[in-house]
Amino acid sequence: MQANYNEIIPNNVDLGDDRRLLRALERWQPAYLRWWHEMGPAESNDFQVYLRTAISVDSDGWAHFGHVRMPDYRWGIFLARPEADRTIGFGDHRGAPVWTEIPGEYRGELRRLIVTQGDTEPASVEQQRRLGATPPSLYDLRNLYQVNVEEGRHLWAMVYLLHAHFGRDGREEAEALLERHAGDPDRPRILQAFNERTDDWLSFFMFTYFQDRDGKFQLAALSESGFDPLSRTCRFMLTEEAHHMFVGETGLMRIVQRTCELVREHDTLDVRAAGGVPLPMIQKWINFHYSICLDLFGSERSTNAANYFAMGLKGRYQESKRDDDHTLADEQIEIPKVTADGIDTQVIAARAGMNLLLRRDFTLDSQRGLDRFNKIIKAHDIDFELTLPDEKFNRAIGIFAAIHASPAGALVDSERWEREKDAWLPTADDRAFVRSLMIPVTDPGKVAGWIAPPKRGIHGKPFDYDYVRFH
Ligand SMILES: [Fe+2]
Numbered sequence: 001m002q003a004n005y006n007e008i009i010p011n012n013v014d015l016g017d018d019r020r021l022l023r024a025l026e027r028w029q030p031a032y033l034r035w036w037h038e039m040g041p042a043e044s045n046d047f048q049v050y051l052r053t054a055i056s057v058d059s060d061g062w063a064h065f066g067h068v069r070m071p072d073y074r075w076g077i078f079l080a081r082p083e084a085d086r087t088i089g090f091g092d093h094r095g096a097p098v099w100t101e102i103p104g105e106y107r108g109e110l111r112r113l114i115v116t117q118g119d120t121e122p123a124s125v126e127q128q129r130r131l132g133a134t135p136p137s138l139y140d141l142r143n144l145y146q147v148n149v150e151e152g153r154h155l156w157a158m159v160y161l162l163h164a165h166f167g168r169d170g171r172e173e174a175e176a177l178l179e180r181h182a183g184d185p186d187r188p189r190i191l192q193a194f195n196e197r198t199d200d201w202l203s204f205f206m207f208t209y210f211q212d213r214d215g216k217f218q219l220a221a222l223s224e225s226g227f228d229p230l231s232r233t234c235r236f237m238l239t240e241e242a243h244h245m246f247v248g249e250t251g252l253m254r255i256v257q258r259t260c261e262l263v264r265e266h267d268t269l270d271v272r273a274a275g276g277v278p279l280p281m282i283q284k285w286i287n288f289h290y291s292i293c294l295d296l297f298g299s300e301r302s303t304n305a306a307n308y309f310a311m312g313l314k315g316r317y318q319e320s321k322r323d324d325d326h327t328l329a330d331e332q333i334e335i336p337k338v339t340a341d342g343i344d345t346q347v348i349a350a351r352a353g354m355n356l357l358l359r360r361d362f363t364l365d366s367q368r369g370l371d372r373f374n375k376i377i378k379a380h381d382i383d384f385e386l387t388l389p390d391e392k393f394n395r396a397i398g399i400f401a402a403i404h405a406s407p408a409g410a411l412v413d414s415e416r417w418e419r420e421k422d423a424w425l426p427t428a429d430d431r432a433f434v435r436s437l438m439i440p441v442t443d444p445g446k447v448a449g450w451i452a453p454p455k456r457g458i459h460g461k462p463f464d465y466d467y468v469r470f471h
């Protein structure tokens with residue numbers, strides 16, 4: 001029997017009217033569901049989860065809330081409404097009308113941008129697939145699954161663009177997005193941070209705080225694109241992304257809160273015996289996640305990034321709000337440079353420094369949450385400050401990949417790095433300790449001892465609501 005995809009797939013792209021696109025999606029959807037069963041949240045297929053489902057792009061009432069089995073989730077395709085007479089906002093084509101079809105000469109670049117973004121979405125689901133075995137509360141378990149189904153929808157969003165605009169090679173790329181897997185030695189995900197393991201909930205909250213924030217900045221830069229369907233897709237994805245970062249930020253706040261309570265109660269910073277995560281250990285997790293996320297932005301000096309900007313494909317964060325000529329044709333910026341004597345600066349064309357500019361905005365945004373965590377620590381009268389490590393710390397991509405530095409930014413030689421890195425990054429013992437705290441709590445209204453309960457529930461429901469039903 002022919003499925004009615006226009007009904008199964010909520011959408012605002014007139015899916016029912018496009019036979020070619022329907023056929024492509026009909027072929028891809030079963031492969032997607034196979035992937036969800038094999039690589040998605042483990043042993044969760046029969047759970048009824050209180051999920052929000054996107055059903056439109058209108059700011060009032062874009063989402064529907066209700067209990068659903070995740071394999072029955074209605075992964076939809078939504079583009080923000082077109083802006084009338086929108087023009088390209090930056091680069092060499094600034095002022096020209098936006099493209100509604102792929103500009104032929106930029107086909108390869110656009111495909112690469114869409115595939116790279118698309119690859120991160122299912123990757124994160126794969127990385128998080130075992131967390132459902134150890135939730136600190138039903139509320140958190142539901143949030144994990146909410147993030148997972150929405151990353152699945154983000155994959156749909158990118159696959160829609162590939163199917164709708166790239167013909168046969170788009171279909172091949174859509175298949176390949178289901179064939180690469182996080183951490184697979186033979187067919188890994190494209191970006192390294194999306195091959196790391198996320199097997200404890202401290203890592204999950206760090207992931208949704210830092211990796212999803214990288215997602216926010218990439219999507220924001222792509223939402224400026226002169227290729228209008230990409231821009232409109234990313235604008236709607238950003239509304240979902242905000243929730244992922246909310247999960248990360250409030251999750252970390254609740255951990256810091258609980259740790260501080262335990263520090264006061266037991267009068268020691270080492271709250272391990274009391275079943276808490278010590279602040280210095282939280283700092284190590286920050287050091288790890290933040291530094292691998294800096295790598296996601298790519299090299300400080302990049303010809304690809306310069307091209308994407310010149311071509312009008314990928315802009316700066318909040319491009320339209322910036323007070324300059326938006327072409328940057330003759331502008332220059334200073335970037336760091338590694339020399340025999342240490343770190344110096346060099347001057348390069350501003351367009352070539354796009355990755356670094358976006359990364360700096362990410363850093364400012366990341367610091368805001370840390371300020372909130374530090375307020376909690378201060379309110380408990382504890383002398384400790386959580387910080388973002390220096391940009392030189394633990395880098396594998398770009399200028400600083402060639403050197404070692406401490407979290408404070410001091411250059412260190414390999415010997416000292418080897419000697420001290422266990423004090424800066426999570427060790428096997430640290431990870432084993434955090435995993436030892438991960439005892440599942442699934443009674444409604446109950447919460448694990450290492451994290452404070454949330455301030456409020458979801459969508460007006462109380463914290464002790466049965467957000468996940470296990471039958
Ligand atoms: Fe996403």
Ligand SMILES: [Fe+2]
Nearest residue numbers: 212215241244
């Ligand atoms: Fe996300």
